[in-house]
Amino acid sequence: MAQAPKYRRVLLKISGEALMGALAYGLDLPTVERIAADVKDAVEAGTQICLVIGGGNIFRGFKGAADGIDRASADYMGMLATVMNALAMQAILERMGLPTRVQSAIPMTTVCEPYIRRRAIRHMEKGRVVIFAAGTGNPFFTTDTAAALRAAEMNCDAMLKGTQVDGVYSADPKKVKDAQRYDSLSYHEVLARDLQVMDASAISLSRENRIPIIVFSIHDRGALGAVLRGAGRSTIIEERG
Numbered sequence: 516m517a518q519a520p521k522y523r524r525v526l527l528k529i530s531g532e533a534l535m536g537a538l539a540y541g542l543d544l545p546t547v548e549r550i551a552a553d554v555k556d557a558v559e560a561g562t563q564i565c566l567v568i569g570g571g572n573i574f575r576g577f578k579g580a581a582d583g584i585d586r587a588s589a590d591y592m593g594m595l596a597t598v599m600n601a602l603a604m605q606a607i608l609e610r611m612g613l614p615t616r617v618q619s620a621i622p623m624t625t626v627c628e629p630y631i632r633r634r635a636i637r638h639m640e641k642g643r644v645v646i647f648a649a650g651t652g653n654p655f656f657t658t659d660t661a662a663a664l665r666a667a668e669m670n671c672d673a674m675l676k677g678t679q680v681d682g683v684y685s686a687d688p689k690k691v692k693d694a695q696r697y698d699s700l701s702y703h704e705v706l707a708r709d710l711q712v713m714d715a716s717a718i719s720l721s722r723e724n725r726i727p728i729i730v731f732s733i734h735d736r737g738a739l740g741a742v743l744r745g746a747g748r749s750t751i752i753e754e755r756g
Contacts, residue, residue, distance in 0.1 A: 521745035522672040524563040524639060527554070528662040529677045531572035531600055533733050541572060542603055550677070551607040553739040554644060558613060562743050563639040565669055566646045567662040568604060570596025576654070590654035594621060597658060601648035602626065614643040620652030620661070632668050639669070659717040667724040674726050675742060676713065677733025682750035683712050701755045712752065727753040 529550065536543025558564055573596035579589030601617045608615040616638050617627035627648065628634070635645045650661040666674040680688055685695040685708070702722035705712050712718070712730060721728055731742050731749035741747025 518744045520560050520562045520743040522562060522743055524671050525673050525675055526662055526666040526671045527564060527566045527675045527677060529568045529733055531569035533677060534600060535572045547603060547607050549736055550733060551611060555611050555613045556740050557743055564644050565639060567658055567665060568597055568600045569658040570600060573599060587654040594649040598648040601646040604646055608644055616643055617646045617648055620649040636669060657714050659713040663717040663720040666726050671726060674721060674728050676728060676730045678730055681732040681748045683710055683730050697750050700752045702752060705752055725754060727751055
């Protein structure tokens with residue numbers, strides 16, 4: 516008998532770069548399909564899931580600002596990139612037979628629903644995956660902050676961050692050979708050690724709402740399901756004491 520999931524409702528945050536696979540830009544469809552298959556398995560196991568996907572594989576706001584575009588305009592461009600990624604993930608999930616809704620913080624009703632909290636919750640209660648696009652709808656806020664905000668609004672039991680590595684390290688393990696890996700951390704430790712898991716506002720928002728953050732590798736097939744069962748290799752960030 517399959518082990519029941521530990522979490523009833525979660526938000527999964529995926530960076531845009533995670534969708535690139537081995538590509539230097541854009542979407543690698545086999546990678547998107549593999550992630551979508553993990554999401555489908557998790558929903559079928561009984562977990563309600565919503566997603567926030569970044570747009571860094573297409574456009575990064577702060578990079579555009581550094582290149583001479585007004586920061587607010589660059590951030591709006593980045594928000595549009597997240598809508599493109601959300602629509603791609605929706606298409607793959609629905610091809611797999613999983614009903615999915617995209618809700619955008621910037622209204623664009625021709626292609627997706629506007630963000631409405633109660634409607635999003637109802638979608639998840641009906642077994643649909645909800646993908647939140649366009650961040651918070653405001654410039655100067657990252658998709659990490661948008662993920663923490665939506666996790667709080669959706670009353671999620673946890674926020675899962677799918678990354679390039681299997682947890683939180685003291686430094687980039689791809690660059691620092693002896694970087695220390697953590698099994699667990701407090702919100703305060705993440706902020707005090709400047710561990711770059713998520714931006715400070717996302718960590719603080721999660722702390723205020725007592726939403727644990729679980730960091731794991733999105734590239735390991737089946738890792739999402741393992742984390743949802745309380746197993747697998749990951750780092751959990753939560754309040755201690």
